[in-house]
Amino acid sequence: xxxxxxxxxxxxxxxxxxxxxxxxxxxxxxxxxxxxxxxxxxxxxxxxxxxxxxxxxxxxxxxxxxxxxxxxxxxxxxxxxxxxxxxxxxxxxxxxxxxxxxxxxxxxxxxxxxxxxxxxxx
Amino acid sequence: xxxxxxxxxxxxxxxxxxxxxxxxxxxxxxxxxxxxxxxxxxxxxxxxxxxxxxxxxxxxxxxxxxxxxxxxxxxxxxxxxxxxxxxxxxxxxxxxxxxxxxxxxxxxxxxxxxxxxxxxxxxxxxxxxxxxxxxxxxxxxxxxxxxxxxxxxxxxxxxxxxxxxxxxxxxxxxxxxxxxxxxxxxxxxxxxxxxxxxxxxxxxxxxxxxxxxxxxxxxxxxxxxxxxxxxxxxxxxxxxxxxxxxxxxxxxxxxxxxxxxxxxxxxxxxxxxxxxxxxxxxxxxxxxxxxxxxxxxxxxxxxxxxxxxxxxxxxxxxxxxxxxxxxxxxxxxxxxxxxxxxxxxxxxxxxxxxxxxxxxxxxxxxxxxxxxxxxxxxxxxxxxxxxxxxxxxxxxxxxxxxxxxxxxxx
Numbered sequence: 001x002x003x004x005x006x007x008x009x010x011x012x013x014x015x016x017x018x019x020x021x022x023x024x025x026x027x028x029x030x031x032x033x034x035x036x037x038x039x040x041x042x043x044x045x046x047x048x049x050x051x052x053x054x055x056x057x058x059x060x061x062x063x064x065x066x067x068x069x070x071x072x073x074x075x076x077x078x079x080x081x082x083x084x085x086x087x088x089x090x091x092x093x094x095x096x097x098x099x100x101x102x103x104x105x106x107x108x109x110x111x112x113x114x115x116x117x118x119x120x121x122x
Numbered sequence: 123x124x125x126x127x128x129x130x131x132x133x134x135x136x137x138x139x140x141x142x143x144x145x146x147x148x149x150x151x152x153x154x155x156x157x158x159x160x161x162x163x164x165x166x167x168x169x170x171x172x173x174x175x176x177x178x179x180x181x182x183x184x185x186x187x188x189x190x191x192x193x194x195x196x197x198x199x200x201x202x203x204x205x206x207x208x209x210x211x212x213x214x215x216x217x218x219x220x221x222x223x224x225x226x227x228x229x230x231x232x233x234x235x236x237x238x239x240x241x242x243x244x245x246x247x248x249x250x251x252x253x254x255x256x257x258x259x260x261x262x263x264x265x266x267x268x269x270x271x272x273x274x275x276x277x278x279x280x281x282x283x284x285x286x287x288x289x290x291x292x293x294x295x296x297x298x299x300x301x302x303x304x305x306x307x308x309x310x311x312x313x314x315x316x317x318x319x320x321x322x323x324x325x326x327x328x329x330x331x332x333x334x335x336x337x338x339x340x341x342x343x344x345x346x347x348x349x350x351x352x353x354x355x356x357x358x359x360x361x362x363x364x365x366x367x368x369x370x371x372x373x374x375x376x377x378x379x380x381x382x383x384x385x386x387x388x389x390x391x392x393x394x395x396x397x398x399x400x401x402x403x404x405x406x407x408x409x410x411x412x413x414x415x416x417x418x419x420x421x422x423x424x425x426x427x428x429x430x431x432x433x434x435x436x437x438x439x440x441x442x443x444x445x446x447x448x449x450x451x452x453x454x455x456x457x458x459x460x461x462x463x464x465x466x467x468x469x470x471x472x473x474x475x476x477x478x479x480x481x482x483x484x485x486x487x488x489x490x491x492x493x494x495x496x497x498x499x500x501x502x503x504x505x506x507x508x509x510x511x512x513x514x515x516x517x518x519x520x521x522x523x524x525x526x527x528x529x530x531x532x
Contacts, residue, residue, distance in 0.1 A: 018484075019352055104343075
């Protein structure tokens with residue numbers, strides 16, 4: 001397993017988080033999990049090998065997925081970002097450039113494929 | 123008004139007026155015209171009044187009177203130191219029931235109810251300065267009751283034969299109806315605006331509701347997708363997967379039933395447990411539930427449902443619920459926001475710990491604790507399975523006291 005294949009899933013719904021984590025692990029990624037933005041940032045600080053963040057938009061606490069995506073792009077510009085939301089469509093201008101957006105419910109295999117594509121680009 | 127008619131009609135009117143005026147001039151010598159008010163003036167006995175015999179009236183008064191009486195715009199003329207009232211036919215409606223004795227009365231006696239308000243303007247006119255006011259509101263008692271009226275008028279000085287101010291004319295238009303109509307239109311406009319605002323608010327509420335419903339539906343489908351995906355992933359056969367998926371989705375649906383009863387998507391802890399256990403309640407002594415009234419937010423209610431469903435399903439296969447006399451004690455407690463839940467089986471067959479762990483175990487011991495930011499543990503005690511879940515109760519501070527009604531299971 002190379003460092004490039006470490007990804008972080010940020011999702012407050014445990015069952016959904018577990019499911020996408022399983023799919024990503026099956027595809028060979030090292031997957032870190034966080035249930036909110038604060039934990040996500042903590043993991044990113046401690047694990048510089050993480051290359052991609054997949055985050056839900058609608059999360060409790062002061063920082064939702066949109067703000068987390070902006071923060072990640074600002075602090076760790078090379079990181080790839082995937083944003084998912086069940087609440088609303090996210091406009092292109094709301095998220096950093098080159099961010100991929102998926103509507104919930106999503107096809108886990110498409111997420112896995114997109115993660116692969118993004119990491120291959122880097 | 124008549125000048126707007128056809129040319130030949132204008133000629134008729136002018137011809138008729140000339141004839142009448144000439145005829146009148148011949149008969150009374152004052153040439154006041156043929157109006158109703160002119161006749162009243164002629165029939166009035168003036169010799170005992172301050173104005174005296176009309177034949178001695180100053181030329182300026184007569185000229186002004188002729189102008190006033192033969193004008194179709196409402197005008198009144200107040201003449202002399204006493205401001206004796208004259209008016210034309212057009213002015214009569216404004217007098218209401220005062221018109222019967224208005225000719226020759228002092229202006230201040232004719233209009234006592236508004237005199238304080240108009241007298242400064244009268245003084246101004248008598249000093250030689252004209253005034254025009256638009257839509258002046260005046261409370262008037264002219265028909266036996268006080269009413270709000272509006273007037274657009276000009277007070278102008280009238281000069282005697284020597285060039286001194288000897289009176290004033292009030293050329294007036296009552297605009298009460300115009301003002302009233304405009305006020306009503308304004309009120310109707312404001313009401314229409316309010317109606318539009320309320321409609322817009324309703325549309326926004328409906329859109330927000332639709333967005334919320336869409337959000338919930340997507341989350342429900344996403345949950346269903348994860349349940350199906352996880353069940354299939356860990357099943358040993360399609361049949362087992364089908365049974366597991368059906369059981370879990372039915373349990374989640376029951377929990378959703380409870381949640382939709384409350385606009386804030388909450389449910390009582392006891393109701394969630396009772397509803398999930400319902401398919402396994404074959405007699406009244408299976409379950410012993412004990413715990414305080416606790417309200418669960420939607421996600422935690424769904425998490426608890428999944429755990430209780432797995433426990434009950436396993437128990438029905440291998441544990442206390444698989445035998446006639448088996449029972450389950452379910453206890454929960456709340457200490458501040460710290461929540462504890464315990465499931466303990468009794469009276470079942472001897473417990474044999476499973477050799478492998480499936481999705482059910484993972485759900486109970488790893489996934490469900492995630493809803494409570496805590497931990498879950500299944501202990502295979504010889505006399506019956508024990509499951510402990512501890513964590514934090516999520517409280518939405520923005521919600522008021524629960525409006526939920528307990529289900530009241532038997």
